Amino acid sequence: MTTLLEVSGVTVSFDGFRAINNLSFRISDAELRAVIGPNGAGKTTFMDIVTGKTRPDAGHILWGDKGLSLIGMSEARIAQAGIGRKFQKPTVFEEQTVQENLMMALRKDRRPLAVLFFKPSRSDFTRVDDLAEQIGLQEALLRVSGELSHGQKQWLEIGMLLAQEPQLLLVDEPAAGMTPAEREKTTAILVEAAKTRAVVVVEHDMEFVRRLNCKVTVLHEGSVLAEGSLDHVTKNQDVIDVYLGR
Ligand SMILES: Nc1ncnc2c1ncn2[C@@H]1O[C@H](COP(=O)(O)OP(=O)(O)OP(=O)(O)O)[C@@H](O)[C@H]1O
Numbered sequence: 573m574t575t576l577l578e579v580s581g582v583t584v585s586f587d588g589f590r591a592i593n594n595l596s597f598r599i600s601d602a603e604l605r606a607v608i609g610p611n612g613a614g615k616t617t618f619m620d621i622v623t624g625k626t627r628p629d630a631g632h633i634l635w636g637d638k639g640l641s642l643i644g645m646s647e648a649r650i651a652q653a654g655i656g657r658k659f660q661k662p663t664v665f666e667e668q669t670v671q672e673n674l675m676m677a678l679r680k681d682r683r684p685l686a687v688l689f690f691k692p693s694r695s696d697f698t699r700v701d702d703l704a705e706q707i708g709l710q711e712a713l714l715r716v717s718g719e720l721s722h723g724q725k726q727w728l729e730i731g732m733l734l735a736q737e738p739q740l741l742l743v744d745e746p747a748a749g750m751t752p753a754e755r756e757k758t759t760a761i762l763v764e765a766a767k768t769r770a771v772v773v774v775e776h777d778m779e780f781v782r783r784l785n786c787k788v789t790v791l792h793e794g795s796v797l798a799e800g801s802l803d804h805v806t807k808n809q810d811v812i813d814v815y816l817g818r
């Protein structure tokens with residue numbers, strides 16, 4: 573497997589407090605990775621740095637086989653380069669149907685005139701059907717998104733991100749507020765999505781992480797505390813002390 577994202581020696585301080593402290597790790601092509609760790613460990617800040625929302629004080633972030641440096645690139649350019657991010661709160665257009673939301677997400681050109689004159693082709697409709705199937709919303713295509721359950725809205729947003737065909741998808745606490753059945757389905761969607769791209773999932777729900785069945789990185793005070801299988805990291809005494817044993 574080749575390295576898709578390489579974070580090395582990254583440090584970020586907020587008013588002198590080091591939220592990320594000499595952080596280094598790698599994500600491979602089409603890898604599924606879980607990131608866990610106590611509140612304030614720097615998990616969300618890590619995603620902010622990779623997506624260009626927060627600029628690190630030191631370190632390198634290299635992307636893709638050409639080793640493109642992401643530091644200093646705008647959020648829009650990083651998204652164009654192939655990194656998609658799902659926030660905790662869904663941001664679907666509530667008045668639009670599932671189909672319309674997915675169709676909108678399919679378009680690469682989001683400039684106002686391009687949006688206004690966009691006529692979906694037959695292949696666009698096929699793509700939307702495929703996406704709806706990937707997120708388990710094929711029966712809900714014509715429903716107004718505002719009427720969907722919280723879980724369904726989250727899946728729709730994942731589908732909208734997949735429509736952009738990111739090479740790396742970052743997902744922050746997808747299971748929050750979901751029913752157990754919705755959580756299970758979310759795991760399945762992410763596992764499937766990670767077959768054709770890399771997916772990094774931050775999650776506190778250990779059952780959820782177990783079902784992802786992937787390599788786990790434990791963050792603590794802005795650095796990697798442990799890495800490996802879930803069984804491996806949950807046996808680590810440092811991990812038990814700072815995270816599991818509380
Ligand atoms: N914009 C900011 N300004 C100041 N401090 C910040 C900012 N963003 C994050 N922090 C601080 O950085 C630390 C890491 O926060 P972060 O949100 O990355 O943690 P987290 O691991 O995502 O935690 P949680 O599990 O609670 O979501 C925290 O102490 C937080 O208060």
Ligand SMILES: [Mg+2]
Nearest residue numbers: 615616617744
């Ligand atoms: Mg967070």
